[in-house]
Amino acid sequence: MKVFLEVIKLNFKISFQYKWTFAMTLLVQPILLFINIALFKSIYTYNDTSSIKGYGFEQMVWYYTAYYVILSFVWNGITNQISRSIISGELATDLLRPISVFRFMLASAISSRFVAILVDFLPGMIIYSLILFPAFLTLKSFLSFLIIAVLAFLLNYLFSFLLGMSAMIIKNNMSISAIREVLQAIVGGGVIPLEFMPVWLNRIFDLLPFKYIIYWPIQFFLNRVEGDNLGSLVRIGSIQILWIVAFYVVIQILWKRLIKKFCAAGG
Template sequence: MGEEINRWTAAGRKAAAVGKIAFRHQLAYKTDFAMRCFFLLFILFVFIQLWSTAYGGNFETVISGFTLKQIVWYLVFTEALTLAAPPLCARIEEEVKNGDVAIRLIRPQSYVGYHFSVFASEALTRFLVHLLVGSAITWPFVGPPAFGYGWFGLLALSAGALTITFLLLAIVGLCAFWVEETSGLYFVLQKLQFTIGGMLLPIDLMPEWLQRVCAWLPFQAALYFPARMAVHYDAALLAKHLAVQAAWIAVLAFAVGRIYRRGATKLHVNGG
């Protein structure tokens, strides 16, 4: 038992060290940060104009359970979560192509664990920054996000949401062991997140048959769950969403492990 605790403690220290380095690395690229923030401001401004027109500028109108204020803040949360994800697929693909993956495989921390540590540190930093930037433009247009315990719901579900995003990206990225070029697969994944993941439009506004399809896929757990819980807090539903996220994390983590083990045994380094 003591040996097991020591092993987990050592793994935690390694993950924290990698995360700290990734955080410092992220802060070094201020121009990249500024460009992403500007893009977020532009996108949100366009969405605010579109939804204001759809609602006729009436803050009392309710469409599928959402007021204008709720729908705009919902988009702030989904955009912040979406833009929080670092380019994991491109990193894994590049490591396979140039042979750096061979170096990663012999390091003390597991390959997937290393990338998760980097991803978690960068994603958390990006998420908080984008949340602040998104709030800066949304607040003047629709007012403050007075959603009560919705903030707790957002934070409670965001950790699981970002973990699911990492696992989905890892599955696509690890396909580089076979196909090397994963940009096409990433494009498909990204568009699924944008549509049936609920980034551009809450799933509540979709046709009923499509809502049933979304319920059987992991994409809503990565974006829709935390954003909707933020603007429509429900304690009972929060527990259900957390359970669904945990189930998908277990399934996707198993898939990542299987793909990684099979890919590592068939690895052919093309350089490096």
């Protein structure tokens, strides 16, 4: 555990060197927010309604901002990182560390999210709130969101690591990573709220992990969870944990098999 914490501290310092990369979103997001405000104000006015698919004007505008808020908590580049380390031969060195590759990359992902929250999420929330205050947000819904977001981070990390392991077979997994990003954006509700999708299609999406990485954290953030908040938190959180356990077990089994066949560059 001590080694794991030291790795987090080291990667935090490394990630913080790229703080301006995170901060660039503070310049872009307000512009997109203004565009969404103008766009949806026209849509709501034209339809003479205060709600579309259950979304009020503020919630609809914030939906697309919330997508980037979620990414501040859950994003990682582990899938491509594993592929690059295999192609460059660095994975052979990684295997010699006094900490497993899985835990080392987890520490790296945690560190980068800490930086993103400090440099991107917190300042962003202040700036966005000054432009369009999220009146729908309550302390209870925000705390529920934090719990779901942390579980979403773990789920996304495990899913990314599992896909990254494909590089131990095909070496370059860029195409798999690209397909995953598209699916996660569409099926996870990043492109359009899933309420606009057919009911039967949403039933299929319920069986996939993407909704529990993107869509449900957004719903808790927007305070749109129907019924008892605690009951929904337990239900969604339990499904996330089931996915986390399932991915972890699969990773442990596959890693032991694949690492036996792994051959570093040059031999």
